[in-house]
Amino acid sequence: MYDIEVTVKGAPVKWKLPDPTFYEALGYEGMKDLMYRFYDEIYDSSISHFFPQDEEEFAKVKEKNALFFIEICGGPRVYEESAHGNDLNEYMIRLHDDFSINKKARFEWLGCMETALRETTGVPQALKDDFWNYLEKFSKLTVNTFDDGSVYYAAYEPGDIVS
Numbered sequence: 001m002y003d004i005e006v007t008v009k010g011a012p013v014k015w016k017l018p019d020p021t022f023y024e025a026l027g028y029e030g031m032k033d034l035m036y037r038f039y040d041e042i043y044d045s046s047i048s049h050f051f052p053q054d055e056e057e058f059a060k061v062k063e064k065n066a067l068f069f070i071e072i073c074g075g076p077r078v079y080e081e082s083a084h085g086n087d088l089n090e091y092m093i094r095l096h097d098d099f100s101i102n103k104k105a106r107f108e109w110l111g112c113m114e115t116a117l118r119e120t121t122g123v124p125q126a127l128k129d130d131f132w133n134y135l136e137k138f139s140k141l142t143v144n145t146f147d148d149g150s151v152y153y154a155a156y157e158p159g160d161i162v163s
């Protein structure tokens with residue numbers, strides 16, 4: 001089981017982009033397969049209600065989600081058009097502002113990803129761990145609703161990305 005740190009409201013988050021060798025090990029189709037399995041987990045999770053209930057709309061988000069991860073992991077730039085010229089990280093944080101994401105929702109989301117990753121074969125564990133570290137950190141920035149009932153929308157600065 002991976003550890004998950006709780007999001008501290010307003011605390012800066014430093015994160016590292018995924019090592020491109022994770023994408024290279026999986027390939028385009030392998031990455032898509034991982035993300036489709038992740039969305040199968042989401043569909044059966046306690047956060048499924050956050051996502052479109054219409055099958056076609058759900059399929060669209062699933063596809064876009066796969067394309068984002070292909071690009072952010074160093075693959076072809078197949079998502080950037082969807083970000084309308086915005087910085088990909090900033091765009092991704094702001095996209096989640098529309099949903100009331102709390103600690104529990106983030107933990108569930110990460111749990112779905114952990115299951116999908118565990119069932120992924122042919123990738124060295126160290127690369128899975130590196131990808132996980134990106135998710136665990138970056139996902140803190142998507143949390144906007146806190147247990148005391150307050151709301152806070154995280155900001156990100158390019159200097160928060162460490163190499």
Ligand code: HEM
Nearest residue numbers: 047050051052061064065068101105106109135138139142
């Ligand atoms: C590492 C953190 C995360 C990343 C990189 C990420 C990435 C994405 C991407 C790429 C999409 C599709 C965007 C599009 O339609 O163009 C998406 C959608 C969505 N994400 Fe996340 N996500 C993260 C964390 C979370 C968490 C913790 C939740 C908690 C519930 C969440 C909830 C959602 C929802 C509800 C949508 C659907 C949006 C819609 O209906 O259009 N995400 N996310």
